[in-house]
C-alpha cells in the first residue's frame with residue numbers, strides 16, 4: 175500500500191467514525207416535534223389568498239411541511255376566485271378543516287349550548303359536513319385534522335368528525351388537556367391545550383423575532399430535559415396582511431350582518447407585511463436548525479403518537495391488574511408503550527366478565543372496543559331499596575347487557591341495570607373490578623357480588639364552565655356553556671395521554 179493510499183484510508187475511517195458518532199448522537203437526542211398550523215379562514219379580504227400562497231411556498235422552499243386547516247367557505251371562495259395557484263401551493267402541505275363558515279352566527283358552541291350527545295352530534299354533522307366535503311372536493315384530499323373556530327369547542331364534534339373521516343383534533347383552547355402534550359380524547363389524537371408548549375412569534379417587527387426565538391427555546395429546552403415531546407405553533411395567513419381580524423370586523427359580540435353589508439378589514443402597510451414575512455422565515459430557519467427538531471404534519475403526528483392499545487392483546491395478568499386498579503380510582507393509566515383510558519378499561523373488564531359468565535373462564539386474550547363516554551350524567555333510579563349485594567346471575571346478565579349496548583351504540587351506557595336497580599358507570603366498574611379480582615384469585619365468581627363505590631377522576635382534566643373559557647370576541651356578551659362542559663366531563667372516560675412511538 176502506498177503512503178497516500180494509507181492516508182486516504184485513514185481519512186475514510188475518520189470520516190466513517192464521524193458520521194457514526196453523529197448518527198448515534200441523533201438517535202439518542204430527545205426529539206422535539208414541531209407542528210406548525212395555519213387557520214386558513216379569511217374569506218373576505220382577498221389579500222389573504224396571496225398571503226396563504228406565499229407562506230405555503232416559503233415553507234416548501236425551506237423543506238418544511240405545515241398543516242393548513244381550511245374553512246369550507248374559504249375553499250369555495252378560492253375556487254370561485256379561480257385561485258388554483260393558491261390551492262396548489264397549499265396542497266403541498268397537510269390539509270385540515272376549520273369549520274364550514276367559522277364566525278357566521280350561530281357559531282358552533284352557541285348552536286350546541288343546549289344540545290345533548292346524539293342530537294348535538296347530528297347537528298354538528300348537519301351544519302359542518304358540507305364544508306368538509308367542499309374542502310375535499312376543491313383540494314382533492316380528505317382533511318386530516320380539525321380545529322374549532324375561536325374557542326367554539328364542543329365534545330359532540332368528535333364523533334361527527336370521525337364520521338367525516340377526520341382523524342385528529344388540532345387546535346388550542348383550555349377545555350381539556352393533559353400536561354401540555356398530545357392526548358387522546360373522543361377517539362382521536364388531540365394536540366390541544368398545549369399552553370407552555372405553544373410557541374408563537376408575534377408578527378409586529380422590532381423585537382418580535384428575538385422574543386419568538388427565546389419563547390421557542392424555553393419550551394424546546396424544557397421538553398429536551400424531559401426526554402422530548404411536541405411543540406405547537408399556529409398562525410392565520412391573514413395576520414400578515416390585515417390590521418384587524420376579518421370576523422371581528424363583522425361578527426363581534428354576536429353581530430349578524432347580511433352578506434352584502436360585510437366590511438373588508440384594513441390592510442397593513444407593505445413594509446410591515448414584508449418584515450413579518452422576513453421574520454417568519456428567520457424564525458422557521460432558527461427552529462429547523464436546532465438539534466433534535468423535526469417539523470411534522472398532522473398526518474405524521476398520528477403515526478408518531480399511534481395508539482398501540484387498540485391493537486394490543488390483553489392477557490390474564492393485565493386484566494387482574496386493571497380489576498384491582500379500578501377499585502381504587504377510575505382514570506387513565508400509562509403503561510410501557512401505550513396508555514388506557516377509563517373507557518378502554520370499561521370495555522376490557524366488561525369483555526372479561528361477559529366471557530367468564532359464559533365459559534367460566536377468561537379467554538386467552540382480550541381486545542379493547544373503542545367507546546365514547548356516557549351521553550348524560552347518572553341519576554339514581556327512583557323507588558325501591560338500594561342493594562348492597564347482587565346475586566351472581568343477575569350481575570352477569572347486567573354485564574352481558576352492557577356488552578351488547580356498547581357493541582350496538584359505540585358508547586358506554588349512562589347507567590347499568592341490575593334488575594330494577596341502576597348503577598352509575600363508575601360504581602359498575604368498581605363493582606366489576608372487585609368481582610373479577612375475586613373470580614381470578616379464587617377460581618370462581620362469588621355467589622353474591624358486593625356493590626362498590628367507584629371514584630371516577632379523569633374529569634379533573636376538563637375545565638369548569640366559566641365565561642373566561644369562552645372568551646372569543648365573536649360570542650354574544652357573557653356567553654358560557656355549562657351543558658357543553660358537562661358532556662365534556664362525561665367524555666373524560668375516553669381521555670388518556672398519547673404515548674410517543676418514535
Ligand SMILES: [Zn+2]
Nearest residue numbers: 213215323324
Ligand atoms: Zn379560526
